[in-house]
Amino acid sequence: MHFAANWYGTPELLGYRLHYSKCYRLKFMSKTLRAASFLDKGGVGKTTSTAHLATALNEQGSEVLVIDLAGKQGDLAKHFGVWSEYQEEIEEDDAWPNISTVFDDSWSTITKKLGEAATTGLIHETGEGPDLIPAHPGLDTLDAELGNIDDAEERYSRLEDFLDTHVDPLGYDVVLIDLPGLSNNICYNGLWAARNVVVPVEPGTFEDEQADALREDLEKIGNNFGIEISLALVLPNKVDTRRTLDREYLETFDEKFRNAIAPEPVPYSQDIRYAAESGRTAFEIEEPSTTADRARSAYLSASSALLDRLGDGHE
């Protein structure tokens, strides 16, 4: 006993224990989880899901960064009501470096010169909790520029390099990437970096065979790249459970995506559309309608399921 008390009490050992717990915490904190929205078609709710899942994760205590790779129109920044100020920066040629710069050969030189500020300068606050790296017109030519890189691994792993080297040290818990609704080199960079996808599915436009096609697509892309891409979350969106057809679709989704399906579907909600048009998510609506309220609850449960699944994959 006496020995043990002394043993614990020595300043060296106390220091060691503090050091150890700090290292453990730092190691734990540096585990930034990643997911990307994916489906090679537009209008299904990729951007809406990314914005709402990010906000829902933030509401539940996660530090979240969202990255808009979905195209120069800047939909995510619009969704958070911060596009017009960024657009001014773009018009005044002040938006450099920007998201397209991080894919460039010169990025390492830029970061050597600017240090961490090169990356933190890309990040904007959304006013709703999550941080955002907005889209930029440079994304327009990026796909073709990436296409000029001969080596496939080099071509597809630029975003991963950027996230590993420059974003992970910032200590975010989760990075969500919004992808364009087509399979191009930018999309492949997102998949390569995230390895986990969030897929919004809409009853009616999502036919039965599409579930299998989606799985095959992910497997094919993964095989081509020599990586595994997991279906982390399938989120039924714009669902009206009063309609028999929608309920049937939900059953099909449940069967087809048993391990990835979100706990609750996101209902069709005019409020989501209106909120998006006024640059907010449904979480900012002061007097939410029943559907908006249900949507919020669906996003909250979906985001904690996502967090669990991403966390499991990284054990």
Ligand SMILES: Nc1ncnc2c1ncn2[C@@H]1O[C@H](COP(=O)(O)OP(=O)(O)O)[C@@H](O)[C@H]1O
């Ligand atoms: N659950 C929903 N209820 C009502 N409107 C929605 C819902 N989800 C998305 N929308 C609307 O559908 C449109 C397309 O959504 P968006 O997220 O931009 O799709 P994508 O990014 O896949 O192209 C937008 O106008 C958006 O506001």
Ligand SMILES: [Mg+2]
């Ligand atoms: Mg979109």
